[in-house]
Amino acid sequence: MTANKINGKSNKKIIYVLLDGIGDLPHPSLNNMTPLEAASTPNLDNLARNGSMGQVISVGRGIAPQSDIAVFHMLGYDFKNKLYVGRGVVESIGCNLDFIDGDLALRGNFATVDDKQKIIDRRAGRIILKEEAISLCDTLNQNIHFSDKDASISIVPTVAHRVTIRLRHAKKKLSANISNTDPAYDKIDGMGIAKTTSETMVIDKSLPQDNLEESLLAANLVNEFTQQIYPILDQHVINIKRKSNGLSPINSILSRDAGNKFPNYQPINEKYGLNVASIVDMPVEVGISKILNMDAIKAGNIDDYEIKGKQAAKALNDYNIVYVHIKGPDEFGHDGDAVGKKINIEEIDRRFFGSLINNITVENPTFLICGDHSTPCIKKSHSDDPIPLLISGNRVKKDGSTRYTETSAERGRLGTLVGINVLNTAINLIT
Known part of the structure; x- marks a missing residue:
């Protein structure tokens, strides 16, 4: 045309x-x-x-x-309804991450937390080199393991503190009807809505928003990988160097806006x-x-x-x-x-x-x-x-x-x- x-x-x-x-x-x-x-x-x-x-x-x-x-x-x-696929899916398409219906895609922020999961900086100071982000994502992809052996994860760095996450189950579809771990955003009818934040935020637990098995499975997988990030990354050589240079360590990921279907x-x-x-x-x-x-x-x-x-x-x-x-x-x-x-x-x-x-x-x-x-x-x-x-x-x-x-x-x-x-x-x- x-x-x-x-x-x-x-x-x-x-x-x-x-x-x-x-x-x-x-x-x-x-x-x-x-x-x-x-x-x-x-x-x-x-x-x-x-x-x-x-x-x-x-x-x-x-x-x-x-x-x-x-x-x-x-x-x-106009997507003020449940027809919206979610930001996670949109960003996965934007960064060419392999995604099929039934996968779970989420937007993530690299963040800085303490050992109690209190959020120190939602964006890890914003000062994140591309090679740092690539190395840390590679480390996570190699070292995150799920109790369900049919589950897998792919974390892709995009721009600065931003990452896209794809969860996949070999035998089951995953539901997007789960809550965020990022406490700064609510999810309403698939839309991410900014919340009023405080200086004392902690990482939220992802919760299923219905009683379906695929929602419980999705929330559990999100919580499993979130809990593993701090022990994997906090003493990573990149973070040891960042701390010595007075920079915030990149030791957690805040996830939000899950989606599980390709848009049309x-x-x-x-x-x-x-x-x-x-x-x-x-x-x-x-x-x-x-x-x-x-x-x-x-x-x-x-x-x-x-x-x-x-x-x-x-x-x-x-x-x-x-x-x-x-x-x-x-x-x-x-x-x-x-x-x-x-x-x-x-x-x-x-x-x-x-x-x-x-x-x-x-x-x-x-x-x-x-x-x-x-x-x-x-x-x-x-x-x-x-x-x-x-x-x-x-x-x-x-x-x-x-x-x-x-x-x-x-x-x-x-x-x-x-x-x-x-x-x-x-x-x-x-x-």
Whole structure:
């Protein structure tokens, strides 16, 4: 299917940028401004003056979503029900981990715990070299053993502290209807929901959520491998070296968002009658791109903003919609670093949006800019706070906005939208 033969909509050209965790709240370190308000963003401000703003609740009020379910919703897929396959499956697809129906896939975080399983750092300080992650996962895969000899495990490192876990039983299917060991997230109808956390968290025990044998088996296997990680890793040569260098040891894994079936969702090109490409980095977004049959475009590493801007501009010549996911702001939100988030936003404005705008050659492009969720620095976690939305271009009615901020979004003419309606709204706004 080519971009010039899709339901007569080939003249619509949209750059869809999701700034991960961009929404925020006033912070004392920024004179009670949000990072967006405090940042100098001339490129975003120019786009705001040429468009209309609004705000978005990506999944639903009262729901602090994880990125997987939030991105699906922001692409127009409503999974607030038990049809969702779970983040573990999405990430396993994203990192090419062999997965079949009846396996159990989970998202995991390398973490630092003490000998009582109290969590010291949910991300092991974030400073994890790729070779460290590979070596530690190899050690775990070789040394974790189950009481049930028909069970096996594969742990694959992805990016920084993130891993994907696959449990398989040779004779039985495993149920995904189990709870997380990561105490920072609940699992509701297959969706991962951020919880309010405290400074004294311990690893939770995975519990079956029904009385089925396959749920009890799955929970038991998760608990078995979780209990083995600390004694295997704490005195690993990598951790001895890390401790001597003042770094957090990588001695546990927090798991969440189990899934046990391969997804079968409508391809995004069919859904909108438009050709869609993606520029994404993280396993979860890569998985979503694959599941929805988007063409993936490689554009450097996570923070290669200039390359991403240039590649997005180039791709718009061949596609109707180019979806770009930029990770940076979310991590500063989780770390509670409002100043760092402000600086990162300024970098994205200068390096990504500057490159994007300077390299676009198609006539009358539309810029759709939003986030997948808010990650307020003051909360250090995802929240259900509204996300600023901007739809900008010569074919979009202007509403007098002058800046891309939460305050401008609240006043914008687009009002408050739910995530599943955002992309359709942008498509229909183009005159």
